[in-house]
Amino acid sequence: MNKIVPLKKDNTGSNHEAIRLRRHFHQNPETGFTEFWTTSEICDYLSELGYEIHYGKDLYRSTYPSIQHISEVAQIDKNKVDSAYQTAKASLPESPWLAEMEGGFTGVIAILDCVEKGPITGFRFDIDGLPVQESSGSEHIPSREQFASRNNNMHACGHDGHTAIGLALAKQIADNRNQLSGRFVLVFQPSEEGPSGGEVFARFDIFKQLDYLVPLHIGIIDERKIVCGLSFLNVRNCRVIFRGKNAHAAVSPELGRNALQAACTAVTNLYGISRHREGMSRLNVGQMCSNNPTNIISDHAEFELEVRGEQNKISHYLFERANSIIRGAAAMYDVEVEIEELGEYVCADNSEKSVSLMKKAAINIGLDQDVIVERKLTSASEDATFLMNAVNENNGSASYLCLGSPTYGGHHHPSFDFDEDMLVYGVDILFEYIRCSQPSHNNSLSHQAKTA
Ligand SMILES: [Zn+2]
Ligand SMILES: [Zn+2]
Structure with a gap:
């Protein structure tokens, strides 16, 4: 039944960077605008790789100059945010990042510039979990393999996987920086599940500058297929x-x-x-x-x-x-x-240019034509659409990638899970998308380097 080509041997198992990271983030899910630990971990990882990190109050104040608390721009209970901050502070006393996030200023935008000029390419990964108590059943892989949630929330929508794909991709971009051109903008967005972090982030100027933007989701459709341009209600x-x-x-x-x-x-x-x-x-x-x-x-x-x-x-x-x-x-x-x-x-269009690049990328990494779906409408909704509209309205090209997978129990369910190899496909497809959108379509990048 598995129509996607089998993964290469060295990509299987929890030793792949994206899978290792997914299991790490899965254990400590945080709900919208309380992703303090998650943001701190992301900052640590990306700063090690040499990314310029934009986060905390400074990130938000570039657009909301006098903001003191996230509840001023998002409908969220102030006390809930503040008590989650105290919990995070107690568990991360050494974090150099945390203080700047006080007041609910979670999420990160990380930028890496290459020496050679080129397109500005953005990717968006949502990082929040849900107030769901995770299943402790032995059939549930995170419980069986001991990486289930350690608090009362759960990554029951796969955003742990999105975060992991983002970081593994960040590493691949950094490792290949000298063979690439342009600027890379990696957006780790808080609070997709609401109140909308996408709507808050969409007002940041950076989205007007992007030539490309790809947000993504694991699951959504219950089969192992790659949708290059997914639309939402x-x-x-x-x-x-x-x-x-x-x-x-x-x-x-x-x-x-x-x-x-x-x-x-x-x-x-x-x-x-x-x-x-x-x-x-x-x-x-x-x-x-x-x-x-x-x-x-x-x-x-x-x-x-x-x-x-x-x-x-x-x-x-x-x-x-x-x-x-x-x-x-x-x-x-x-x-x-x-x-x-x-x-x-809101709804957003999938730009033809970006959908075509994604299709090319999926073919280039060796996927069969019959697992690649060009466009599809889902009855779910998404706040990355605010970001996509900001890009499309400013002459950029945005499209939404869906990494289809069976979702054991369904999204937002205590037994939600997905096929972890989709994370590896996610990193490979996005990196190939970058190669395809480079001005000279640089073929000198070896396949070895891509999947390291
Ligand atoms: Zn969800
Ligand atoms: Zn989701």
Whole structure:
């Protein structure tokens, strides 16, 4: 069933740099904007290789000049960030990097310049984990081979693998620096899972300068295939709060204004919104609550809603219709309603130029044509799209690489895992992408050097 050519013998097993690094990062996952240990480890590794490191407050202040805390630009609980910082500080008392990250300024942009001038090539790797308790089952390889999470979070989306690919690629670029030209920009982005680190990073000037940008993901599609240009749905979500009036449910019910009834009416009718003819869409209410006992007419009810669409306009259409239904339901029961927007992940185009280069790279490293997919739409969403748009809108070429793999349990599940050899393919394809995008397509780089 394995259609991707078998890996070379010296690339198998945990002794490959990308696999070794993945297992290292897998053990200490940190959620969005609390990736203090992760960022510190990345800085250590990249500075050893000679990269120029941009991180911490300085990185953010180039765009947000007076920022003191990440909660000023991302919807995140300040105390959560600060207590995670204290935990990281206790475990890394010697880290030279940590102090600059206080306030949630995680993530790194690392730059390496070659002697010869050439294109500016960027890669983006997300580094955050999820608040998921990892499976301790013996069928789960990280537990069986003793590299499972040691805290209450989990790398249940493969971002440990992305971080590892980024660092192994960084090493390969540095090792081959004299045979390459141009500038390399490696972006280790915090908080892909939300609140969106991609949206925060997309305002950094560097993205306007990039000639190429490739973000990537492991898994997503449940088969071992390489997708050169993966597209995502737009997602928009909001919290809806109905405010009514309490009253005794038996003695004077007519004096109440029932917030729960309005919320129920809204939720039921939201699922009846007509779909859009121009593409795929989704709508879901994830939670609803109202805390009154049975003998009180509910004065407060709230729920959270998300809509998704294949194009921004489809998602916006659903969102507007949802707004009308919610306001209509509030009017029916004479209650007030507040719709609080929680954020949006937008759609992005895969540039033809970058998709073609990726296809060429995949063929060059010896993959069969039938495992290479040029373009595909997934029903997931991604915040690298903000970065891709920043690049595409400024005459650069961005495309999203998918390293398809079975994902044992599925993304965000306690038994999530992937085929680790995809990490090796990831490093090889990205390095070959670099070679293909070099001005003279430098063939003097030996295959030996590429896979060292
Ligand atoms: Zn995820
Ligand atoms: Zn992910």
